[in-house]
Amino acid sequence: ACGVAAALVGGGRARARTRMPDWRPPRGLRGLAGLRDDAPSEAHGADGERAGRPRGGRRSGGPAAGDQAGRRPRAHRADTLTHCSPHGDYCTIVPMDLRPVALGTSVTTYDPSRPTPAAIVSGEVAAHDAPHPLSVFDMFRIGIGPSSSHTVGPMRAGLAFTTELTTLKPPSHITIDLFGSLGATGRGHSTDRAVLLGLAGYDPETVDIETVESILPALASSSMLTLPSGTQVPLNIAEDVRFVPRTVLPYHVNALTITASDEDGATILERTYYSVGGGFVMIQTNDDPQNPEVSSLATSQAGVGIDVPAPHPFASGAQLLAACDASGLSIADLVRTNEEAVRPHETVNAYLDRIADTMFDCVDAGTSAAGILPGGLDVPRRARALAGKLAERLTGSQLSTDEAGAPSGASPAAGAHYPAARAWVSTVADPMRAMDWVNLFALAVNEENAAGHRVVTAPTNGAAGVIPAVLGYLVTHCPETGSTPGVAAGPATEDGAVTPLAHIRMTADSSEACSDAPESHEACTTRRRALVHDFLLAATAIGALIKTNASIAGAEVGCQGEVGSASAMAAAGLAQALGGTPQQVENAAEIAMEHSLGLTCDPVAGLVQVPCIERNAIAAVKAINAARMALWGDGRHTVSLDVVIETMRQTGNDMLSKYKETSEGGLAVNVVEC
Numbered sequence: 276a277c278g279v280a281a282a283l284v285g286g287g288r289a290r291a292r293t294r295m296p297d298w299r300p301p302r303g304l305r306g307l308a309g310l311r312d313d314a315p316s317e318a319h320g321a322d323g324e325r326a327g328r329p330r331g332g333r334r335s336g337g338p339a340a341g342d343q344a345g346r347r348p349r350a351h352r353a354d355t356l357t358h359c360s361p362h363g364d365y366c367t368i369v370p371m372d373l374r375p376v377a378l379g380t381s382v383t384t385y386d387p388s389r390p391t392p393a394a395i396v397s398g399e400v401a402a403h404d405a406p407h408p409l410s411v412f413d414m415f416r417i418g419i420g421p422s423s424s425h426t427v428g429p430m431r432a433g434l435a436f437t438t439e440l441t442t443l444k445p446p447s448h449i450t451i452d453l454f455g456s457l458g459a460t461g462r463g464h465s466t467d468r469a470v471l472l473g474l475a476g477y478d479p480e481t482v483d484i485e486t487v488e489s490i491l492p493a494l495a496s497s498s499m500l501t502l503p504s505g506t507q508v509p510l511n512i513a514e515d516v517r518f519v520p521r522t523v524l525p526y527h528v529n530a531l532t533i534t535a536s537d538e539d540g541a542t543i544l545e546r547t548y549y550s551v552g553g554g555f556v557m558i559q560t561n562d563d564p565q566n567p568e569v570s571s572l573a574t575s576q577a578g579v580g581i582d583v584p585a586p587h588p589f590a591s592g593a594q595l596l597a598a599c600d601a602s603g604l605s606i607a608d609l610v611r612t613n614e615e616a617v618r619p620h621e622t623v624n625a626y627l628d629r630i631a632d633t634m635f636d637c638v639d640a641g642t643s644a645a646g647i648l649p650g651g652l653d654v655p656r657r658a659r660a661l662a663g664k665l666a667e668r669l670t671g672s673q674l675s676t677d678e679a680g681a682p683s684g685a686s687p688a689a690g691a692h693y694p695a696a697r698a699w700v701s702t703v704a705d706p707m708r709a710m711d712w713v714n715l716f717a718l719a720v721n722e723e724n725a726a727g728h729r730v731v732t733a734p735t736n737g738a739a740g741v742i743p744a745v746l747g748y749l750v751t752h753c754p755e756t757g758s759t760p761g762v763a764a765g766p767a768t769e770d771g772a773v774t775p776l777a778h779i780r781m782t783a784d785s786s787e788a789c790s791d792a793p794e795s796h797e798a799c800t801t802r803r804r805a806l807v808h809d810f811l812l813a814a815t816a817i818g819a820l821i822k823t824n825a826s827i828a829g830a831e832v833g834c835q836g837e838v839g840s841a842s843a844m845a846a847a848g849l850a851q852a853l854g855g856t857p858q859q860v861e862n863a864a865e866i867a868m869e870h871s872l873g874l875t876c877d878p879v880a881g882l883v884q885v886p887c888i889e890r891n892a893i894a895a896v897k898a899i900n901a902a903r904m905a906l907w908g909d910g911r912h913t914v915s916l917d918v919v920i921e922t923m924r925q926t927g928n929d930m931l932s933k934y935k936e937t938s939e940g941g942l943a944v945n946v947v948e949c
Contacts, residue, residue, distance in 0.1 A: 407585040409819035411614060411623070411811060414844075415630045416554055416732045418479035419487055420724030421883035423736040424529050424828050425457060425464035425936075426479070428550025433473020435558070435572055436533045436546050437502055445506040446535035446543050449474065451516045455528040456830035457550070458520035459937040463650060463881025465727055467491075467516045470531065476503030479554070484728050520937070526559070526567045527551055528830045528935075548572070552828030552836075553734050585613040592820055592861055592916035599857035606847070606857050607809035610816050627808045628781035633731050634720070634743035639774035640728065641719025648725045650882040658719035659773070665711055666772035668701040669765065709752045710896055712766055715775070717744035717892035725884045734818045734827045737834075737876075737883050738841035740891035745845035745898050746810060749852055750779050756803040756852075781807060806852040813851035814844035817864040820916070825924035829876035829936040832927020838887075838894045839871025839923065843916075845898035850905050858910020865916040866901035867894075872919070873926055875934035877941025886942055 418427040440446065451470050453461045461467060468491055472482060475490065491512070494500060500510040524530040527549040534545040547559040549569065556572040587602055587609045589595040599609055614623045642662040648654045666672075701708045720740035724730045730739040750756045751765045758765065766775035781804050818827070821840045826832045843864040850863035871894070879885040933940030 407583055407617070408589060408610075408613060409815070409822060410617075411610070411630075411815040412626060414553075414734055414815045414818045414822070415811065416480070417630070417633055417729065418554060418732055418736065419469075419482065419484075420727045420730050420736050420739070422464040422466075423554045423732045423734075424550045424552050424830060425461060425466045426469040426727075426736065427554035427732060428529070428552075428556050429453075429457065429466050429531055429548075430469035430473040430477070430479045431554065431556050431572065432531060432546075432548035432550065432558075433470040433533065434476065434478060435473075435548070435556070436535075436544070437474045437476060439546075440502070440535055440544055441504050443535075444537060444543050445502075445504065446508055447538040448536045448540075449500065449508050449510060449515065450534045450536075452519055452532045452534075453517065454519050454530040454532070455523040456520075456936045457529050457531055458518040458522070459939065460878060460881030461518055463878065463938070464883065466531075467512065467518075468727075470516070470533070471500060471510075471512075474533075475501060487727055524549075524567075525565060526569060527557070528932075529828070552826060552831065553822065554732050583617045586616050587613055589816075590820075590823065592865075592920070595816060595820070596857050596861060605809070605813075605851065606816050606860050607812040607851050610812040611808075614812075624808065627811050628804070630731055630811060631746065631781050631807050633729070634733075634746060635776040635779060637723050637728075637730050637739075638716050638719045638743055638747060638776050641721075641723040642715065642775055643773050644722070644726075648722060648882075648884055649727070650725070650880065650884065652880055652882055652884055654725070654882075654884045654888075656722045658715055658722055661711075661715050661718065662773060662775060663771040665701055665708075665715060665766075666768040668705075669703065669708070669772075670768050671702070709748060712751065712775070713744045713748050713895050713899065714892040715772075716747040717741060717895045718888060720744065721883075721888040721891045725882065725888060733814075734822065734840055734844065735829070735837045737829060737887055738837040738891060738894070740888075741838065741841035741894045741898060742814060742845045742848065744892065744895035745849050746807065747776055748895075748899060749810060749849060750803060750807065751776070753853065755854070756806055757799040779803075810848035810852045813860055814848035817847040817916075818844045821868070821920055821923075824917075825920050826927060831935065832923060833874055833930050833935050834876040834890065835871050835874040835923050836927060837876065838890050839868055839874055841891075842871055842894040842898045842901070843868040845895065846901035846905070849899060849902040853902065853906060855902070855906055856910055859905045859908065861916050862908060862910050862912050863898075863902040863905035865912065865914060865919050866904055867898050868916065868919045868923065869914060870897065870901075872923055873930075875930070875941050876936040877934055877943045878936070878938055879943050879946045881938045881943075885946065 416427075419430075420426060451467070453466055453470075457464075457466050468487070469479075471494065472479075472487065472490055477486060494510060494512055498509055498511055499507045501507050524547070529550040529552075530547060531550070532545065532547045535543045537543055547567075549557040549559070551557055557569040558572050559567045560570050561568040587598040587604070589598050595606065595609075598604075599606060602609060602612075604612065611623065641656075641658045643659065645656055645659045648656060699705055701711045717740035720730060720743050724736050724739050730736055731743070733739050733742040747766075750758070752758055766772055767778045768775070818840060821827060821836070821843065826836045827840045829837045846863040846867040847860045850860045855863065878887060927935070931940065938944075
């Protein structure tokens with residue numbers, strides 16, 4: 276059990292299994308602005324043996340995803356392709372085309388030899404060699420919970436597989452193998468459900484929640500999976516979806532293999548995918564288990580932006596500040612200029628509106644729902660009850676409450692919920708009342724995420740509540756967006772604040788929010804919209820730096836990469852919206868990230884609930900504090916953002932795997948689940 280043992284896993288193929296090692300990023304994974312470790316490319320078990328890996332390339336029955344334009348292995352340099360022999364005794368370096376594509380190129384055109392967002396995130400292309408930084412379209416994407424790497428990524432992999440399968444012989448059997456962290460916490464993260472949704476033809480951005488919640492019961496009753504082509508494939512969830520946590524594939528700890536076979540057991544199509552964080556997915560394009568060649572999974576955004584030289588490129592915080600100094604632009608304006616080099620102004624604004632409104636929708640959905648979160652821990656939703664209590668305190672009314680704490684019929688007096696000694700808490704007289712609302716916004720979003728509902732990956736699903744909470748603070752408590760101190764200008768408190776942000780949307784009439792502002796309603800809403808956009812654009816710059824120079828995946832660097840990154844992004848966004856200089860914005864991000872270093876990812880029972888939900892609220896408050904601290908200074912500080920990002924990367928590399936989204940250490944083993 277301690278060494279490597281051969282095991283037959285599907286189709287009679289022998290695969291080596293091993294104890295989960297302290298996984299390190301593969302050779303070529305970037306350090307700061309492209310600096311790389313000398314970490315080995317293969318995972319090793321406790322006895323030093325290599326962890327085996329199933330084949331991921333095309334087995335038969337049609338071209339591989341990357342075959343039409345050539346195969347792209349892991350690159351040692353971003354401007355070359357490096358092909359090495361199995362034993363590493365020689366390598367052949369082939370030039371890689373980094374020239375920009377024509378702006379008229381279709382967004383569906385995909386060439387695995389060209390830079391893509393996923394290639395940069397995964398380290399295939401170093402940040403300093405990318406023609407264009409990661410975009411707001413990469414940093415903020417709409418999907419379903421509870422995890423971007425364990426839910427959204429695998430769902431995209433399943434969709435890619437079933438799309439390719441439509442051109443081949445209809446299968447009679449499909450199996451799914453989930454390795455490493457996907458195998459360790461896949462049940463709690465609903466990875467099995469996500470892959471099945473993808474195989475059924477659903478996209479994480481557009482699938483309706485009723486479908487999400489009904490697919491497993493439907494499969495359990497029928498034992499049939501319906502593919503987009505209409506073909507029904509027998510599928511036994513207990514036998515055909517296999518969790519293999521002790522096998523870590525060499526390229527990445529988040530790996531899955533999907534295999535389709537015919538009635539005789541012959542393989543029609545087999546693919547291995549790697550979910551590298553934030554919903555980005557890499558696909559293996561060869562059959563060598565020890566020397567995998569990978570390419571980024573094509574998406575609708577893959578051909579836009581990342582391949583076009585940016586007017587103001589940057590790959591580090593220092594370069595970002597230098598670009599701002601040289602151009603005279605704020606960080607938000609600089610990012611916008613880069614965005615509009617490849618997309619029309621209206622397209623960028625429309626996407627920013629959609630992201631902000633989806634965040635606000637998620638807050639309102641979370642404060643409207645009651646009950647117990649799924650998964651077996653029996654964690655109750657708290658946002659709805661808290662919203663009712665805060666509304667009582669802020670308005671001074673005596674709202675009735677139901678069993679969830681939300682308004683209903685006749686009920687107890689308002690003071691029944693609180694000791695008289697703190698009757699001032701969260702009233703108009705409380706100077707810290709905004710903190711309670713920030714906590715509410717974060718809890719609401721992460722309860723929705725834990726339920727598997729619609730969220731914005733920001734930059735991950737496990738950290739999806741931080742940025743909406745701080746953005747909610749901006750639009751409900753900051754005069755810059757039209758708010759004024761007092762009851763009327765804050766969160767919507769009608770009906771017990773069941774939907775506290777219902778009056779604030781970028782694409783709808785929001786007259787209530789600016790009713791007390793001295794300027795016209797149109798001017799107020801226009802200014803608020805611009806500040807929300809600036810918030811998201813500045814947050815994009817910080818998230819891109821962290822994503823490309825370290826990691827935002829809990830399975831790679833722990834929760835410092837998820838909640839810590841989100842806190843840094845939110846701090847930068849708020850500092851920008853409140854008028855901070857580029858130096859102050861960078862300082863705000865650095866403060867939030869610095870004081871998230873070492874944060875482990877140890878979800879109890881593999882669920883994104885404990886400690887994840889509360890942790891988002893704490894990180895949101897931290898982000899606001901970091902922004903306020905930075906704005907009181909002049910931007911000069913001892914520790915730079917670049918140093919903190921590199922420190923986070925090194926800390927993640929040194930962190931034991933049991934603290935990196937495996938639920939094998941920390942709270943996950945010290946909290947009694949029953």
